Amino acid sequence: MSIGSFYKTSSSSGLITIQPSAADLQAFTDFAKLVPKAAANAQRRAINKTLGWLRTHIAREVGRKEGIAMRAVRQRLRAYSVKAGKQQGKLWFGINPLEASRTGRPRQTQSGVSVGHRRYGGAFYKKVYGSKADIWIRTASKHFKASDYPNSEVSGASGPSSGWIAEHDSRFPLAKAKVSLEDVRPLFESWTRRADARLLEILKQELNYELQKYLRGNARG
Incomplete structure (x- = not known):
């Protein structure tokens, strides 16, 4: 069962995986039965927007905390957008000394x-x-x-x-x-929690957008 977004670290990097929680996924599944393509588009946009949001906030926080130019931190962050048929987006962060x-x-x-x-x-x-x-x-x-x-x-x-x-x-x-970027390790948990909350917020917006499109289409019909 899905547990929502999660992270893992190694000696040289950290990886945050963005995905809906079990409860959110069930609500999404119910909507998808009605309009599957619209639901899939909403989820894809929500995850990709969350990745962009998370990349910006991590770069800003690490840059401020460690006294590093934001552009240098962003070079250590690599976002992997959602691919067709998938439900996960990933953000890789290299934490070897800079x-x-x-x-x-x-x-x-x-x-x-x-x-x-x-x-x-x-x-x-x-x-x-x-x-x-x-x-x-x-x-x-x-x-x-x-x-x-x-x-x-x-x-x-x-x-x-x-x-x-x-x-x-x-x-x-x-x-x-x-x-050294070792001090950023304890922050992965808080970033992942914030990403979970942000994903839910954006997913609601995107699903509402798709729902309004669907309702307008039915009204015209």
């Missing part, structure tokens, strides 16, 4: 790099590995703090590994600044 350079506009200073409200003493902003510049620090620097460079392991002479890169054959190992 490169600090993507949380705002990095600025190089004499003492290090600043981006938003974060300061990385002794760091530098440049293109070291890949096609884009990032915020790096030598691990031997007195300013190095492991908490500012999460999810990293020292790389060997073979090259980069999990955010670290060996420079000059590992004589000067570097770490890439990242921002």
Whole structure:
């Protein structure tokens, strides 16, 4: 039996599934017996609108809580709309540490790099590995703090590994600044509850819209 919207998390991501609860699904089924195509259209629109609503609110809340540009959070959110014949929409959220350079506009200073409200003493902003510049620090620097460079392991002479890169054959190992998103895990439950309530609200609106269309059609007939 359907239990409504639900979520699950892994070490690197979270996934919220949007679907009607058992009671709501029964009411929907009763209406669908009368006008099946209209009911299906109403449900599809309601779930897809809820996905869009949830994506916007999660991006806004995480951005505000973690001091991250909203566009950077939205890049970690991926909505999967309802497909034909299905009753579920999904919202995927990658919660691996986010490169600090993507949380705002990095600025190089004499003492290090600043981006938003974060300061990385002794760091530098440049293109070291890949096609884009990032915020790096030598691990031997007195300013190095492991908490500012999460999810990293020292790389060997073979090259980069999990955010670290060996420079000059590992004589000067570097770490890439990242921002942990672990604090968002406890929020998945509250987001899912809010999505459930929002889905019911929108579903009622969409069903009413379809019902009014159906009644107007019958009146003309």
